[in-house]
Amino acid sequence: MKRLFTSIALVSLAVVSFAGGLLTNTNQSASFVRNPARYASLETDAIYFNPAGTAFFKEGWSFSANWQMIWQQRDAIDRTAGQNTKYEGKVYVPCMPTLMAAYKTGDWTFSAFFGMPGGGGKAEFDNGLPSFYYMANNMFKNMGLPLFNNGFEQTLEQMNANPNDPYVSQGFKYANGGTRVSSVGSQFESTQYLFSLQLGAAYKITDNLSAYAGVRANYINNNYTGTIFGEFEGTANVVNSVGDIMSSSKNYTKQEYNIDLDQSGIAFAPIFGLDYKIGDFNFGAKYEFRAITTVENELNEGKDLTSVLPAFADGNTLRSDAPAKLSLGASWQIIPCLQIMGSWQYYFDKDAKVESLMDGKDNMKKLSRNTIEYNFGAELKLTKNFLISAGIQYSNYGINDIYTSDLAFINDSFMTGIGGKYSVNDKVDVNFGYCYANYAPDRDIQSIAEGLSTRYERKTHNVSVGVDFRL
Numbered sequence: 001m002k003r004l005f006t007s008i009a010l011v012s013l014a015v016v017s018f019a020g021g022l023l024t025n026t027n028q029s030a031s032f033v034r035n036p037a038r039y040a041s042l043e044t045d046a047i048y049f050n051p052a053g054t055a056f057f058k059e060g061w062s063f064s065a066n067w068q069m070i071w072q073q074r075d076a077i078d079r080t081a082g083q084n085t086k087y088e089g090k091v092y093v094p095c096m097p098t099l100m101a102a103y104k105t106g107d108w109t110f111s112a113f114f115g116m117p118g119g120g121g122k123a124e125f126d127n128g129l130p131s132f133y134y135m136a137n138n139m140f141k142n143m144g145l146p147l148f149n150n151g152f153e154q155t156l157e158q159m160n161a162n163p164n165d166p167y168v169s170q171g172f173k174y175a176n177g178g179t180r181v182s183s184v185g186s187q188f189e190s191t192q193y194l195f196s197l198q199l200g201a202a203y204k205i206t207d208n209l210s211a212y213a214g215v216r217a218n219y220i221n222n223n224y225t226g227t228i229f230g231e232f233e234g235t236a237n238v239v240n241s242v243g244d245i246m247s248s249s250k251n252y253t254k255q256e257y258n259i260d261l262d263q264s265g266i267a268f269a270p271i272f273g274l275d276y277k278i279g280d281f282n283f284g285a286k287y288e289f290r291a292i293t294t295v296e297n298e299l300n301e302g303k304d305l306t307s308v309l310p311a312f313a314d315g316n317t318l319r320s321d322a323p324a325k326l327s328l329g330a331s332w333q334i335i336p337c338l339q340i341m342g343s344w345q346y347y348f349d350k351d352a353k354v355e356s357l358m359d360g361k362d363n364m365k366k367l368s369r370n371t372i373e374y375n376f377g378a379e380l381k382l383t384k385n386f387l388i389s390a391g392i393q394y395s396n397y398g399i400n401d402i403y404t405s406d407l408a409f410i411n412d413s414f415m416t417g418i419g420g421k422y423s424v425n426d427k428v429d430v431n432f433g434y435c436y437a438n439y440a441p442d443r444d445i446q447s448i449a450e451g452l453s454t455r456y457e458r459k460t461h462n463v464s465v466g467v468d469f470r471l
Contacts (some may be wrong), residue, residue, distance in 0.1 A: 003237040022322060023354070024347065027435075028098050028115050030466030034419025034433025035391035037377035038283040039329025039343035042277075042430075044468040047111045048101040048198070050284035050329060052111040052273035054102050055202040055210030058470065066098040066431075066466035075457045098466075107204040112215075118194030118322060172238050188226040194322070195219045201270060212273035218291050218322060247356070259302040261312060265295035265320065275423045280333040290352055291322035311356075323352035329375075337381040341391075347371040349398065367396035377417075377443070388420040389433075411439040411458065419464075431466040 027047035033040050038049040044064040046053040054062075074089035102111040160173050167173075172185025200214015269291035276283045299314040311318065330344035349370045355362045393415040419433025437460040 023118055023349070023352065024325065025117050026345075027068065027070075027096075027462060027464075028066070028113075028117065029064065029100075030068070030419070030431035030433055030464040031421070032433075033068065033416075033435045033462055033464040034421075034431065035341075035377035035379060035389040036393040036415060036417055036435070037331075037341040037343050037375035037391050038273075038327065039327045039330075039345070039375070040282045040285065040331040040341055042282060042331075044100060044102070045466075046284075047102050048098075048113045048115070049327070050275060050286065051111060051200055051214060051271065052202050052210045052212035052274065052275035052286070053277075053284055054104070054111050054212070055107070055275065057102060057104045057109055059104050061471040062102045062468070063470070064098070064100040064466060064468045066464060068096040068098075068462055068464040069094055069458065070096060070462045072460040073458065079407050109202045109204075111198075111200055111202070113196070113198040113216075115196055116194055117196050117263055118192070118220075129295040147311045150205045152470075167238050189224070191223045193221045194220075196269065202273075202275075208276055208278050210275045210277075212271070212275075212286075214271045216269050216271055216288070216291070218267045218269070218293065220263070220265045220267070220293060220295055220320060221409070222295065224231040224259065224261045224263075226259045227257070259312070260300040261302070262298040262300060263295040263318075263320075264298070265293050267293035267322065269324075271323065282331045284329040285326075286325075286327045288325045290324040290348065292320060292353075293320045294318070295320045318355040319353040321352035321354060323364075324348040341375075341377050341379075343375040345371075345373040345375075347373070367398040371398060372396045373444070379421075386420060388418075390416070390418045391415050393437075406435075413437050413439045413458075415460075427470045429468040431464075431468065433464050435462045436460070437462075 026036070027033060028048045029038070029044060031041070031045050032049070038045060040053070041050050042053045042056055044062050045066075046057075047062075047064070070091070070093040072091035074091065096116060098113075100111070100113050102109055160168055162168055196216050196218050197213055199215040200212055202210050202212040204210045222333040269289045271286065271288050273284070273286040275285075294317050297312065297314055297316045297318070299312055302312065303314065310316070325348065326346045327343060328345075329341065331339060331341035333339045347370055349364055350367050352364050353362050354364050355361065373396070374394045375391060377389060379387050379389040381387040393413075393417070395413045397412055399411065415435055415437040417433055417435035419431065421432075424430065439458040439460075442447045
């Protein structure tokens with residue numbers, strides 16, 4: 001049973017992430033969805049991507065309101081012993097909002113950002129995952145229950161040799177056994193939200209150089225629920241010592257093991273940035289410090305399991321840091337109607353501490369290295385009021401087989417974004433975009449269950465609309 005609920009603890013690793021590092025969502029504007037190379041932006045979304053660049057805003061107020069709808073497919077395919085059983089995982093976020101505001105007066109610009117740079121949705125595994133299936137089978141097998149159709153057939157001799165069986169313990173035996181069938185299943189959900197409020201100020205040092213300082217406050221709220229069950233029924237004659245039939249059947253009813261856990265915590269992290277603007281070129285830099293985060297458990301169901309899994313105990317605390325991140329970006333207005341941009345991000349994943357409910361150990365230490373990310377994009381102005389854009393993002397993670405599990409799996413990804421911007425007038429812009437992230441290559445690994453070979457596949461779609469306006 002301990003191995004079974006250890007697998008449930010892996011739900012804590014089912015991080016819901018969409019664009020960016022292992023633990024970070026960088027898709028914080030509709031402009032990013034259509035072109036992810038935003039880290040030298042001087043548009044309103046610079047409040048998040050290049051906050052020092054806000055010093056070059058126009059005088060007065062600037063606002064941005066963005067909406068995103070995201071759906072993600074996260075499948076695990078059990079390829080053990082040549083089979084090809086798919087366990088489908090789904091993530092759906094109908095509304096991921098982002099709000100930004102800035103006020104420029106003289107050389108100072110004060111800004112605020114609210115969004116979800118982590119989590120943001122529910123990961124559902126309606127038919128469980130391969131590791132849960134095998135561990136459930138093993139658990140029920142060890143309880144002495146025959147699982148004919150799942151590869152653990154028990155003979156009458158084995159059934160009669162089980163001292164824990166209530167009939168055997170009374171001196172009866174099984175004879176003339178009929179077909180005994182069973183089904184084993186599981187269902188899990190992981191809901192994660194990381195809300196952030198960022199406040200700061202940029203100062204225009206010279207006509208070309210500006211600096212930014214701010215702080216981000218994170219509020220984390222997670223919920224993990226899971227059920228593993230077995231349903232048993234069948235027939236076997238129970239006889240006494242002289243062969244008289246005492247019972248013609250032995251029925252097993254449904255057995256369930258449930259867990260329902262909430263986690264919450266608050267953390268703060270400083271942010272610093274620089275921007276250098278000269279002619280048709282702009283360069284931005286930002287460093288976000290690690291948000292040292294401690295989450296506290298609130299165990300709603302499964303309190304009797306704490307002797308098996310002490311990390312689940314109500315009131316227990318675990319570290320769940322948001323990693324530090326360095327961003328560098330550049331943009332070049334080649335001609336009045338064409339701009340190109342690029343950026344580079346480095347996530348200090350291995351310095352962040354994320355303790356697992358499985359064993360309390362820091363899961364990030366298993367990574368082979370930190371995440372590196374590259375972005376490239378271009379914007380072409382077709383008319384005075386309308387431009388189109390496209391961009392790509394390549395995320396190169398330090399993933400290895402030791403880190404990967406059924407719920408903590410991700411491969412290097414390519415994200416492609418397309419879209420446009422329509423300027424209603426000189427004060428209102430409407431941004432819209434679609435992006436698709438393909439995590440490749442799909443690969444087979446040896447997972448936590450001995451001898452279990454699993455292929456992991458993952459794809460993400462995102463549509464977004466945003467409105468920028470100035471007062």
